[in-house]
Amino acid sequence: MSLPRNILLWASENKLMRNKIPKLKFVKSAVQKFMPGEKPENALTAASHFDLLGIPSVVTRLGENITKIEEGEEVCNHYLDLVDEIENKKLNIELSLKLTQLGFDISEEETYNRFKLITQKVKDKLGNVIWIDMEGSAYTQNTIDFYKKIKNECENVGLCLQAYLYRTEKDVKDLINIGANIRLVKGAYKESPEIAFAQKKDVDQNYIRLAETLLLAAKENNIRAAFGTHDENIIYALIKWSKQSNIQKDKIEFQMLYGIKKEKQKNLAGRGYAVRVLISYGEYWYPWYMRRLAERPANVLFVLKNMFS
Ligand SMILES: Cc1cc2nc3c(=O)[nH]c(=O)nc-3n(C[C@H](O)[C@H](O)[C@H](O)COP(=O)(O)OP(=O)(O)OC[C@H]3O[C@@H](n4cnc5c(N)ncnc54)[C@H](O)[C@@H]3O)c2cc1C
Numbered sequence: 001m002s003l004p005r006n007i008l009l010w011a012s013e014n015k016l017m018r019n020k021i022p023k024l025k026f027v028k029s030a031v032q033k034f035m036p037g038e039k040p041e042n043a044l045t046a047a048s049h050f051d052l053l054g055i056p057s058v059v060t061r062l063g064e065n066i067t068k069i070e071e072g073e074e075v076c077n078h079y080l081d082l083v084d085e086i087e088n089k090k091l092n093i094e095l096s097l098k099l100t101q102l103g104f105d106i107s108e109e110e111t112y113n114r115f116k117l118i119t120q121k122v123k124d125k126l127g128n129v130i131w132i133d134m135e136g137s138a139y140t141q142n143t144i145d146f147y148k149k150i151k152n153e154c155e156n157v158g159l160c161l162q163a164y165l166y167r168t169e170k171d172v173k174d175l176i177n178i179g180a181n182i183r184l185v186k187g188a189y190k191e192s193p194e195i196a197f198a199q200k201k202d203v204d205q206n207y208i209r210l211a212e213t214l215l216l217a218a219k220e221n222n223i224r225a226a227f228g229t230h231d232e233n234i235i236y237a238l239i240k241w242s243k244q245s246n247i248q249k250d251k252i253e254f255q256m257l258y259g260i261k262k263e264k265q266k267n268l269a270g271r272g273y274a275v276r277v278l279i280s281y282g283e284y285w286y287p288w289y290m291r292r293l294a295e296r297p298a299n300v301l302f303v304l305k306n307m308f309s
Contacts (some may be wrong), residue, residue, distance in 0.1 A: 004297035010191035012290030014064050022286045027262045030303040031289050034259040035280045040082055043281040046258060047093050050277050055144075055269050056092035058131060058255060062282035063101040069110060073101030076114040080121055091252045096124060096131035096160075109256060112146065127156075129181055129224070134160040136189040137196070144171060151178060157222065162187030163207035164196040172210050176217045177235060184211055185228040188291045203233060211238055218251040226253040226276070228262045235268070236254065257292075 019028055040061070047057040061079070086093045088257055095118070095136035098104075102111045102269065110120050115132075120264060122130045134140065140162075147159040158181030161168050175182060186203050187196065197203045207229070208241055214225035215238070222249035227238065235254065240253055256265050269275040280288065293299045 002297070004300070005294045006012060006190065008290050008294035008297060008300075012287045012294065013190075018286050027289075027303060031285055033299075034257065034289065034292050035100075035285065036258065038281055040078075040085065040281060043279045044089060044091065046279050047277075048089065049090050050279075053089055053269065055265055055275050055277055056094075056280045058094045058096045059086075059275050060096045060133070060278065060280050061101075061280075062280050062288050063284045064098045064135065064287060065100045065105055066103055067105070069103050069106050072101070072106070072110060072114055075101050076117060079118045083118070083121045083125050089252055093126070094131060094158075094276070098135055099139070099146060100132045104139070104142070104146075108142070108146070112150065113206075115146075115150060116154065119150065119157055120181065123154060123156045129156050129158045131158040131160060131183060134162050134185070134187075136193075137165065139165070139193050140165065144175075147175075147180070148178065157181065158183060158226070159211075160185055160190075160228065162196075162202045163210055164191060166195060166197070168210060171207070172213055174294060176213070176223055178224055181224040182214055183226040183228050186231075188295065194220050201287060204231065206233075206239075207234055208237055210262075212241060212245075215242055215245070215247050215252065217247050219245070219247045224253070226252070226255050226274075227254045228278070230256050230264070232261075232264065235264075239273075243297075270306055 020036050024186060036042040043059050047059060061075070066075070077102055081099065099111055099115070102114045104111045116297055119130050122128065132143060134143060147157065159175065160183045161171055162185060166177050172182070184207065186207055197206060212228055214223065217223045218225040229235065238252060249272040253276065254268055255276045255278055258279045265275050265277055
């Protein structure tokens with residue numbers, strides 16, 4: 001892992017910086033590159049613009065590691081209201097959220113009850129999938145166990161898996177067996193080389209290997225496979241391999257973040273591939289934004305440019 005990436009990921013977890021940095025005006029304005037605003041209506045307006053381009057969305061309210069159980073209640077009610085808003089606006093939007101945003105650190109049972117409420121409402125009102133983000137490795141096993149349990153009761157749930165973890169090869173096979181909806185990403189957290197590939201080329205290789213396994217299962221209609229990546233080499237490799245393996249275009253779904261590679265998103269959608277844009281909003285953007293900077297440390301230059309302009 002590169003030094004700038006390490007420093008930015010360290011900063012994402014630093015409490016002092018977490019309190020100070022979000023108050024800086026130039027950082028606040030730089031964040032707008034990756035999110036349309038802090039309010040849910042900002043996300044829904046952005047989603048309606050993408051809708052016109054034929055690109056549906058995934059929407060998430062930023063937040064993680066809440067420390068008081070009541071905060072999870074507020075988050076749950078917020079998502080329940082959001083489902084009504086999405087239904088009223090008739091937008092093709094799926095939701096994605098982090099379990100620690102609902103209280104996973106404090107009570108798994110409460111988190112389960114809250115997540116189930118949202119999932120059932122999503123099924124009734126929107127008839128689509130709700131995604132569970134994958135957080136740092138301390139949560140991997142519990143998140144997968146949580147997913148298996150909820151999947152038993154509600155079909156319309158998807159889970160994110162991270163290609164940088166050695167264990168993911170086994171998790172992918174295991175979850176294909178239960179017909180999971182899987183979003184594969186490279187992984188955004190600081191992990192030790194004992195459990196995760198440290199070199200980009202190894203992560204990329206593993207990503208392609210896992211993606212091929214997922215695509216074969218999607219071809220047989222066993223699962224939904226979504227690829228959360230902006231890596232054009234990987235995107236081309238998967239498209240080429242899918243053509244050779246007679247996998248239809250609509251089985252290959254790419255998900256990308258708002259503000260990154262918009263032209264590529266339009267291009268892929270125009271060519272018949274399933275594409276979704278993940279739109280984030282909310283006030284608690286600091287750790288999430290630092291992970292975005294860590295993915296491309298050159299983004300820090302953009303923040304500095306904002307400071308001087
Ligand atoms: C839809 C979606 C959901 C995700 N959910 C999770 C999750 O639940 N858990 C998790 O750990 N991670 C998640 N991630 C983040 C993911 O793990 C990676 O950190 C992130 O996608 C960057 O990896 P990449 O595949 O784009 O490849 P990279 O090799 O990092 O990037 C490839 C190219 O994409 C562009 N790019 C990538 N990131 C940025 C950026 N921040 N700013 C500007 N350009 C950029 C650059 O041109 C770069 O060269 C998610 C990502 C997406 C797209």
